[in-house]
Amino acid sequence: xxxxxxxxxxxxxxxxxxVDIVVLPGTDGEMxxxxxxxxxxxxxxxxxxxxxQKGQEEVFxxxxxxxxxxxxxxxxxxxxxxxxxEIDVKRAEAxxxxxxxxxxxxxxxxxxxxxxxxxxxxxxxxxxxxxRRYRRSAQRPSRLGETDKGx
Ligand code: ATP
Numbered sequence: 326x327x328x329x330x331x332x333x334x335x336x337x338x339x340x341x342x343x344v345d346i347v348v349l350p351g352t353d354g355e356m357x358x359x360x361x362x363x364x365x366x367x368x369x370x371x372x373x374x375x376x377x378q379k380g381q382e383e384v385f386x387x388x389x390x391x392x393x394x395x396x397x398x399x400x401x402x403x404x405x406x407x408x409x410x411e412i413d414v415k416r417a418e419a420x421x422x423x424x425x426x427x428x429x430x431x432x433x434x435x436x437x438x439x440x441x442x443x444x445x446x447x448x449x450x451x452x453x454x455x456x457r458r459y460r461r462s463a464q465r466p467s468r469l470g471e472t473d474k475g476x
Contacts, residue, residue: 328360330376332385332401339385339406340376347399348375349392358399365394371451373459374401384409384459388448405448409459412452421449 327343347358350372369392374385390403424446431439 326360328358328362329398331398332374332403332406334403334406339403339408340383342376342378344376344378346377349401350374350387351392358394361396362394364396367392367394369401369403371447373455374406384455386412386451386455388451407452409455412456414453414456417449417452417456420445421453424449
């Protein structure tokens, strides 16, 4: 038995498929969603979404969003999301450098732009960490059940 999973970001469908389990970074903690799960709506932290399909695991970064769970479908509406395999490390490094530089130049008093810079820094750090940790292992059989450290 499988559950359909759709991960949609603001600009594209990042993933869709029938999977065995989806692990989400819910704001109340990591959640493993199996077929026939009780319906629920949750907001998502910055973190990793992991899906297992026929024993093969795929890992996605997600920069916040919401997830709706129904017994036969999980829908993730992400602020931004990408498969770790498609993360452009150079782009994330450049984004990180820009954010660090902007943070040094901005005063904390300029609240709105400071928060935007902080969010850009968190997105780039998330992408760089995920690429470093999961890029080579992304094609290996499941790592579900292992504990994430340092998110
Ligand atoms: P940048 O300043 O490089 O655009 P950003 O954090 O502002 O980074 P977002 O607004 O979060 O980018 O994302 C815009 C789109 O680009 C999304 O579809 C996101 O998945 C994609 N994206 C952003 N950074 C990367 C990256 N390093 N590798 C692959 N895709 C990325």
